[in-house]
Amino acid sequence: MRGIGNNWKSAALMMAPLLLFLGLCYAIPFLGVARWSVTLPEPGLGQYAVLVSDPLVQSVFMRTFRICIAVTVVSVAAAYAISVVWVRGTPSQRIFVEFCILIPFWISVLTRAFGWVALLSNRGLINTWLQAIGVISQPLALVRNEFGVIVGMSHFLIPFAVFPIASAIRSLDERVLLAARGMGASRTRIFWTVFLPMTRAGIVGAALIVFVFALGFFVTPAILGGGRSVMIAELIYLRIFQSPDWGLGAAISVVLVVAVGALMAVVMRFVNPRRMV
Structure with missing residues (x-):
């Protein structure tokens, strides 16, 4: 019993700096934002009532969740294909995939967003090339929208x-996998009935990471959406820095944090966290 108690004390001492850092950098500022949501411009829950009744705020929330779900599906599907090649491919394929995975981390999100503008705009490379070969006569609307x-x-x-x-x-x-192959199962059947279900925890973990990150995106939607596909983070910015309506911006922030926490709690309830990594 003493050993268990000492282990807990050692773990607590090791975690103390991290917990202190999280408290100073996240918990205290969040409590301040939560206070704004019920005190500005006057005390009460009026800002939360606006969230429920304002069609503009509701449409932004719906758009945000719609975009986040689409991004999660696309990202996880692409990541799954990449991961299969990375783990089970030839040595040359693995090296190539590693470069493709790591190089994006060296490029800022702002640079990437403007790069996509250069590719997808009406006078961008894709529309210019498609018009040059006669595939389209008018530029496709590839930016300043949800796509x-x-x-x-x-x-x-x-x-x-x-x-x-x-x-x-x-x-x-x-x-x-060898047993399934030895019993005569085809590669397709092995993938759908054995391989995919056994990697379900990784898929759930990846979907959770992508969805939570996507909820707070600001730069990419602001640049590629062109003000026509406003998401929650951009709405918070507009309410706090341009309206200004600090109370409503704070209320939206609190609801977003609570939603993310509830989502993570639900996922952790049904999926073993240790199997996600």
Whole structure:
């Protein structure tokens, strides 16, 4: 029993600096924001009533969740294919995939967003090339809409989804796959009935990471959306720095944090966190 108690004390001492840092940098500022939400411009829950009744705020929330779901599906699907090649490919394929995964981390999100503008705008490379070969006569609307936002956000978040999925694939027991193959199952059937279910925890972990990151995106939607696909983070910025309506911006922030916490609690309730990494 003494050993267990000493272990807990050692763990608490090791975690104390991290907990102190999180408290100073996140908990205290969040409590301040929560206080603004019920005191500005006057005490009460009026700002939360606005969240429920204001069609503009409701439409932004719906758009945000719609975009985040689409980004999560695209990112996880692409990350799964990349992870399979990274873990089970040839040495040359693995090296190539590693470069593709790591290089985006060296490029800022702002640079990537403007890069997609150069590619997808009406006079961008894609529209110019399609018009030059006669495929289209008028430029396609690829930016300043939800499509451009989804493309830019997915490009940024795919590398983050790769790691939990790749970890799940590496932990697969090859004997199970060999047994399925020995019983005459085709590659397609092995993938859908054995390989994919055994990596489900990695998929759930990747989806959670991508969805939570996507909820707080600001730069990419602001640039690629062009003000026409406003998401929650941009709405908070507009309410605090341009309206100004600090109370409503704070209320939106509190609801967003609570929603993310509830989502993580639900996922952790049904999925073992240790199997996500």
